[in-house]
Amino acid sequence: MSQGAVPSREWARRALDVIMQKALDAVDPAEAVRRQLRLVGDQLAVGGRSYDLSRVGRLVVVGAGKAGGPMVRAVEEILGDRIGDGLVIVKAEHALPTEHVALVEAGHPIPDRHGLEGARRIESLISRLRADDLVLCLISGGGSALATYPVEGLALADLQSTTDALLRVGASINEINAVRKHLERLKGGGLARLAFPAQVASLILSDVVGDPLDVIASGPTVPDTTTYADAWGVLERYGLEAAVPSSVKRTLQAGLRGELTETLKPGDPAAETVHHVVVGSNALAADAAAAAAEDEGFNALVLTTFLQGEAREVAQVLAAFAEELVQRGGPIATPACLILGGDPIIKEKRAGKGGRNQEMALAAAVALAGIRNVLIGCLATDGTDGPTNAAGAIVDGDAVARAERVGLDPLEYLAENDAYRFLDALDLLLKTGPTRTNVNDLAFVLAW
């Protein structure tokens, strides 16, 4: 605790603002790049690996993802004229002014011809490089849709209808990825193979819980363990052989006959020339929050960065931690800040307004009713929970009593998934504005 500060609701509330801001700062795309990309003389350090730029021929920057704008700006700040050429695909209205790397705006979540054109230009930028060239690849959430580039003979619409068919039958994300990676040029390590024999350094801002490199943006620089046989097997498993476009069927069968190249496989030379650095992730934000909480005078503990489950039920568990903190001083002594990161969901959403973080906060307020000296905060790191213009909310044990005094029934709002209006009326919403980053959600349980 800061010198002389007495634990109080106001003190904890102000501290939580600081803790959340520090967590967001840690995964700010530009800041995340700056932390992992350092140029000293000719030595370019990318994460733990160093590249001697005096021996590098051409330096090319490519990539795709919603955070592409600020990531490119940070790279230009550091490398300036050293950048030979570059192109990064970002979401519509997400471009920023840049000097050396072109930003192309494209459709998301539905891929469009702008993304396709951008992907073609990336292909031509990297497909005739030499072994002494270096590709910096900037990957962030949304990159999979933004850089959609079907193989020869397939149209964007063929990919879309195939994905739709797989979603309808309830195929898993891994099954869908196995198919998609065999129908596109950049996914499943395709980008790394195009860049070969150049060195590739991939800077990845992870929007997937657990940071599985082959899943984030469909792993354009990451070896793929699935095969044409696996992809075809998925269609067979769900009886979709006839339902998918004939071009898709033709492609996968040609692959099965060995007429097409497989996706990049572990051990392939093009897989060996790639270096991956996760520059930002939920875990990084959670750890930064814990450090900030300690600075603010709390004992802090990150309980998990894999949080999942129905938001309103996860809220019950958060409240159970709050009770344990105030009643038994565990699992750590108060003043305490527990941090949980991940990706809770709302399974079936009714007509109301509000995202999973707001709903979790509302349910937590109900569960906390009457408990003193606790706060629970729920934050969507992209700043647009739902999407709404709120990032989440912060609630305490008095929120329900306050609501009742003004005639609001929290259970009614919860039943309609209408957390936004309830929290707005009580002035409990968090409004960060869009953060231009996304490392999923963070939940905080504070007690003093």
Added chain:
Amino acid sequence: MSQGAVPSREWARRALDVIMQKALDAVDPAEAVRRQLRLVGDQLAVGGRSYDLSRVGRLVVVGAGKAGGPMVRAVEEILGDRIGDGLVIVKAEHALPTEHVALVEAGHPIPDRHGLEGARRIESLISRLRADDLVLCLISGGGSALATYPVEGLALADLQSTTDALLRVGASINEINAVRKHLERLKGGGLARLAFPAQVASLILSDVVGDPLDVIASGPTVPDTTTYADAWGVLERYGLEAAVPSSVKRTLQAGLRGELTETLKPGDPAAETVHHVVVGSNALAADAAAAAAEDEGFNALVLTTFLQGEAREVAQVLAAFAEELVQRGGPIATPACLILGGDPIIKEKRAGKGGRNQEMALAAAVALAGIRNVLIGCLATDGTDGPTNAAGAIVDGDAVARAERVGLDPLEYLAENDAYRFLDALDLLLKTGPTRTNVNDLAFVLAW
């Protein structure tokens, strides 16, 4: 870890058996009494308070609850002939042979005339005691129904129909208790007032999360903060003034007019002569489990003893802790044992077989699929989850693959709340047999 043991699934599985057994041992009713009741010479220590039996006139043992049998046996072991008289009400088929304290079997959860007769006998045992007499009161789960004793002019059926009416309109447990305490003789401190001016030492085995003394068995020795006005207000709030039996209405209105004595209030002399000791609780079991886990070579942490929420969703959070342990070695280093205690629920149960612990284990198995070096165990401390003949189950990341090999779809069983049959087929059920204790549920997340 024990000398030379290598972490393995078998090692962890055996350790978890030991950990669970130690947790159950800690809240064994007889053991719990023995720990808090010690006789040295004439000095009887009950928790932190000492009674000089050479100055005690008559020692009487009363009480109610499902764990009454073994609690009485432990008291007799320690006090033998010093016991002047006694009667404890237990559930049907729960009596054991005793020497000095009569055990009366009665209906549960529906009160019956056996319980009423037992309560009358308790009243006559304690209602003419003197200031130098001592009452040992043994309270455990189920005591509220077992010792139901309506006030003058009310029948058991009147109480039952009042409770049913309150349940139908969705009254909270606190509201129901406010009414019941004003319609019965022993609840809401009534037993303590009957025993006054004798000293009362209450030994409580808690089956309510957080151990609220006024809620466990409806607090027969605990002051009540609600009034006749509160009780009547509950009926008014739900428009039940006409729906409840006329005898109930007459009683509460007589109370409102000051014609009847209020329940025991804080500050009343009869509230000052009572000493409470929680001899067993979920927290005690969780702490014992943590100590046992450390002995077995794990780092251990009790995360909460207030666990609540829908069992299958709580399972997602348990799996999130398992992932954090194996992926990031947090919140404590592996080999690790996280312990969560409390009272998760199944909100709407379909026709299948199995209790909340089995369902939580099944959902955890799905969430853990493919994760190595983890175990999740879910245990009903009464040994009869559901109720079934299983106490819960232990699952790992391989359970779903094993199920698929024998043609079982875990999601089908989950959809039907049919966890028992799934877990039974895979030999994953825990069978402790009835434990004669109940401190709610414990969940364990082990990783190595």
